[in-house]
Structure formats: C-alpha cells, structure tokens
Amino acid sequence: MPRLLCIALLCLATWPALADSYLTRQLNRPVPGGVAVLALGEGSRAPQVFFDGKPVLVVKEQATWRAVVGLPLSLKPGAQQVQVKDAAGERSLGFSVGSKRYPEQRITLKNTRQVNPNPDDLTRINRELAEQTRAYQSFSLGTPSNLLLDKPVSGPLSSRFGVRRFFNGEERNPHAGLDFAVPAGTPIKTPAAGKVILIGDYFFNGNTVFVDHGQGFISMFCHMSKIDVQPGQVLARGAVVGRVGATGRATGPHMHWNVSLNDARVDPAIFIGAFQP
Structure with a gap:
C-alpha cells in the first residue's frame, strides 16, 4: 500500500x-x-x-x-x-x-416514622424540601475551580447513585448520591472550592451542608455528626465542612454526598473516575 x-x-x-x-x-x-x-x-x-x-x-x-x-x-x-x-x-x-439500569436496595428501619411520617413530620419535611430545592436551584456566575473532583472522604463506597430503595418493603425515592463507609467523626472535605449556601438539621438528611462550586454545580453532604462551617463562608478546595455521622434517616455512620448540575442530581462517581456504565 x-x-x-x-x-x-x-x-x-x-x-x-x-x-x-x-x-x-x-x-x-x-x-x-x-x-x-x-x-x-x-x-x-x-x-x-x-x-x-x-x-x-x-x-x-x-x-x-x-x-x-x-x-x-x-x-x-x-x-x-x-x-x-x-x-x-x-x-x-x-x-x-442512552439508557442505564440501576439496581435495588432494601433497607430496614426501626423508626417507622422515617418511612411513613406523621402529619407534623410532613409539614416539617415539606418546609425543609422547599428550602433545599431553592439551594439546588442556585446559579452563581463563578467558574468552578475544578470539574474533576476530589473524594470528600477516603473510604470504600457502600451505596451507589441511582439505586432504587425500599424502606421496610416500601419503595421511596432513588438514592440521589454516593455513600462512603467511613467511621463517625471522619472529616468531610469539599471536593472543589466553593461557598456555603445552606446548612441545616433536616428530618431525612440530618445535619446537612450545601456548597456552591459555581454555575449550578453544587455539592450536598448530609447525615453529619457535626457541621464545621457557616452560611456564606468561602471554602478552598479540601476545606473541612463537617464530620461523618448518622443523623436523619440513616442506619449507621457514613458519608452521603450529592452532586447537582442545573438542578439535576447526577452521579458523583462521574467526577471521581468511578462511574459504572
């Protein structure tokens, strides 16, 4: 040739x-x-x-x-x-x-109110949901410091994104983040620079922190034992936002991390090189 x-x-x-x-x-x-x-x-x-x-x-x-x-x-x-x-x-x-099939996960909770909340719980849940929805819809003009993210903690994954979850046999919302199996008290670090836009102690999420990385790119950490930041605080990449715990609807200590883009919860594994097709 x-x-x-x-x-x-x-x-x-x-x-x-x-x-x-x-x-x-x-x-x-x-x-x-x-x-x-x-x-x-x-x-x-x-x-x-x-x-x-x-x-x-x-x-x-x-x-x-x-x-x-x-x-x-x-x-x-x-x-x-x-x-x-x-x-x-x-x-x-x-x-x-394209299409993707997500697996199922079955969880048993002793606190049945976290599966079927009473009317007072629902009032609180709806109020908290509106507050967190506003945070997810935030859109600041800054460019994120990095799009390939650091892991907030070092440890094995215990539950992946998108899993269809059944609590006490009843299906609820799919898992919207990644869970890492790490001990209580482990420091949680922000995977990119950002600004704290919301903290709270919520019915389902427990102690929670939202960090805005810029242009609708947002991390949320929950079930924390302790929050170490305040709203409005500007964080460098790797800054500690809080400590691992088991507050809210949790069966034990772990680190739960959500990533949101344009108000859509997406698989954090994509940003740390751990995505599974």
Missing part, C-alpha cells in the same frame, strides 16, 4: 480520539442521572445554555466553549436538546441520551 495512503488511513482512524476533548472523555456519560458534555464552538464570550428552562454550566476548554449538562434520573432515553444563546443568536443543539 502506498505510503501516503497508509498515513491518510492512520489519520482517519485516530481522528475521533483526537477530536474528543479531555472533559468529554472524563465526564460525558449521557444517561439518566448522568452528564452530557456538548461542544458550543469558539468565541470571546461564553454562550448561555439552558436545559429544560434551567441555566447550564459552561466552561472554556482551550479555544472551545463546552456545556456540562446534568441529566435527571427521571429523564427518558432518546433525543434531547439544549437552547443556546450566543453572538450569532439563538439555536437548539441536539444530543442523545
């Missing part, structure tokens, strides 16, 4: 790998509960991107702007699109969402 033809074929074979960005290779997991990384083109100003009417994280990688889109667990596989506003005007950008 002529030398020039061999070189051309080699270039064609390797082009897709070279065309993929680092962020795409690391974070693009377009399934329900996953993340879609979309190329937006070049330009001096960041485009505005919206998914399901909510603003999306946009970062610049070398010369190209990219949207990092959170995909809720409730999203149906198939064709989806974001809305893009830039110097050229407004347009839609399509992408495809």
Whole structure:
C-alpha cells in the first residue's frame, strides 16, 4: 500500500480520539442521572445554555466553549436538546441520551416514622424540601475551580447513585448520591472550592451542608455528626465542612454526598473516575 495512503488511513482512524476533548472523555456519560458534555464552538464570550428552562454550566476548554449538562434520573432515553444563546443568536443543539439500569436496595428501619411520617413530620419535611430545592436551584456566575473532583472522604463506597430503595418493603425515592463507609467523626472535605449556601438539621438528611462550586454545580453532604462551617463562608478546595455521622434517616455512620448540575442530581462517581456504565 502506498505510503501516503497508509498515513491518510492512520489519520482517519485516530481522528475521533483526537477530536474528543479531555472533559468529554472524563465526564460525558449521557444517561439518566448522568452528564452530557456538548461542544458550543469558539468565541470571546461564553454562550448561555439552558436545559429544560434551567441555566447550564459552561466552561472554556482551550479555544472551545463546552456545556456540562446534568441529566435527571427521571429523564427518558432518546433525543434531547439544549437552547443556546450566543453572538450569532439563538439555536437548539441536539444530543442523545442512552439508557442505564440501576439496581435495588432494601433497607430496614426501626423508626417507622422515617418511612411513613406523621402529619407534623410532613409539614416539617415539606418546609425543609422547599428550602433545599431553592439551594439546588442556585446559579452563581463563578467558574468552578475544578470539574474533576476530589473524594470528600477516603473510604470504600457502600451505596451507589441511582439505586432504587425500599424502606421496610416500601419503595421511596432513588438514592440521589454516593455513600462512603467511613467511621463517625471522619472529616468531610469539599471536593472543589466553593461557598456555603445552606446548612441545616433536616428530618431525612440530618445535619446537612450545601456548597456552591459555581454555575449550578453544587455539592450536598448530609447525615453529619457535626457541621464545621457557616452560611456564606468561602471554602478552598479540601476545606473541612463537617464530620461523618448518622443523623436523619440513616442506619449507621457514613458519608452521603450529592452532586447537582442545573438542578439535576447526577452521579458523583462521574467526577471521581468511578462511574459504572
């Protein structure tokens, strides 16, 4: 085979790998509960991107702007699109969402009110849910310090994201984060720089901290034995936010960590290189 033809074929074979960005290779997991990384083109100003009417994280990688889109667990596989506003005007950008099957987990709780709350509990739960929903919907303009995150604690995973959960035989919301099996009192460190936007002691979550990393990229830590930060506090990457505990609806000490993008809870394992297809 002529030398020039061999070189051309080699270039064609390797082009897709070279065309993929680092962020795409690391974070693009377009399934329900996953993340879609979309190329937006070049330009001096960041485009505005919206998914399901909510603003999306946009970062610049070398010369190209990219949207990092959170995909809720409730999203149906198939064709989806974001809305893009830039110097050229407004347009839609399509992408495809694949499917993923999540396992089941059955948990027995001695406190039956944490499975079937009484009317007073429900009043409290609804009030707390509204407060936490507002935190998840926060959208600050700062660019996150890092998108590949540190583990908040060092330890084995005890429960993965998206697991269908049955408490005392009754199905409840899927698991919205990662659980790490670590002893009570273990320091919990923020996986990226950010600002504390909410703390509280909640019916289900126990002692809880929300950290805004920028542009709707938010970490939530709960079931803590102790909170070591205050609302409004600005944290460097690796700062301690609190200590592992078993407050709220928990069967024992562990570290529970949620990650949210554009108000969609997504699999934190994507950001620490531990995603399982």
